[in-house]
Amino acid sequence: MPERSAVTAPELARKKARGERIAVVTAYDYPSAWYADQAGVDVLLVGDTLGMTVLGYSTTLPVTMEEMLHHVRAVMRATPRALVVADLPFLSFQTGDDEAVRNAGRCLKEGGASAVKLEGGVKVAALVARLTGCGIPVMGHVGLLPQSFHQMGGWKVQGRRPEQARQVLEDARQLQEAGAFSVVLEAIPAELAREVTAALTIPTIGIGAGPDCDGQVQVFHDLLGLFPHFVAKHTRRYLEGGDLVCEALKRYADDVRSGVFPGEENTWRQPELEDAASWKS
Numbered sequence: 001m002p003e004r005s006a007v008t009a010p011e012l013a014r015k016k017a018r019g020e021r022i023a024v025v026t027a028y029d030y031p032s033a034w035y036a037d038q039a040g041v042d043v044l045l046v047g048d049t050l051g052m053t054v055l056g057y058s059t060t061l062p063v064t065m066e067e068m069l070h071h072v073r074a075v076m077r078a079t080p081r082a083l084v085v086a087d088l089p090f091l092s093f094q095t096g097d098d099e100a101v102r103n104a105g106r107c108l109k110e111g112g113a114s115a116v117k118l119e120g121g122v123k124v125a126a127l128v129a130r131l132t133g134c135g136i137p138v139m140g141h142v143g144l145l146p147q148s149f150h151q152m153g154g155w156k157v158q159g160r161r162p163e164q165a166r167q168v169l170e171d172a173r174q175l176q177e178a179g180a181f182s183v184v185l186e187a188i189p190a191e192l193a194r195e196v197t198a199a200l201t202i203p204t205i206g207i208g209a210g211p212d213c214d215g216q217v218q219v220f221h222d223l224l225g226l227f228p229h230f231v232a233k234h235t236r237r238y239l240e241g242g243d244l245v246c247e248a249l250k251r252y253a254d255d256v257r258s259g260v261f262p263g264e265e266n267t268w269r270q271p272e273l274e275d276a277a278s279w280k281s
Helices: 009-018 030-038 065-076 097-109 122-133 146-152 162-178 190-199 241-258
Strands: 022-026 043-046 083-087 115-117 138-143 182-186 204-207 215-218
Touching (some): 009 083, 030 043, 030 065, 043 065, 065 083, 065 097, 097 115, 122 138, 162 182, 162 190, 182 190
Parallel strands (some): 115 138, 204 215
């Protein structure tokens, strides 16, 4: 495993104090983590979105702790610089504080991550306090909660009404009080995100929350055009990677079928075997 250096949870608070924006991207395996770390991304989130982008589930709900740990370990092998945060998947922390502590601890002890992320506000504040009391750094997550999308009536922007906005702000404040080192704001109006960001001393990381958060997080596959099914409004594609990959694979298949690949440059020769009969019998 690479020697750790550079970005830490306390450093993110210092970045906010200095007015420096924080770049966060998801990573699920060795190649994605290696490229993101080389690019200078501050935080790599091993998100439970891997269930959709890597494993082919229709939602994040089926993702297990064992699947998360498998991917966290792969990311850690490639990441000497960025802060690696492991998502706690559905039912890994909702069924009791003791189990939540064990699962969060496994992310650090077995996976090698530096922190965990969990969804929820006021309702999980006491758990966040217990985790941080155990020495486990916690990133919070409020607004749209993908693990609760059934309860929320789907993938809908949260905090549009005043009472909802007040609840999002209170959720974020309670997470800060509980010791969270940062909080993700997902799918809330930009005006609300600006107020939450101003009210907190810990960094806010936006995804579909406008430009005034202290940082932004995006899904690796969304940024690179590698998820074929839809493009979310909050995403900006920096590459049509899917098209490039399909074209490369098509060229490969055509070369195999036409006999162009492998060429002489891809082939080993042992001329004396041509005339030797002993190995053929």
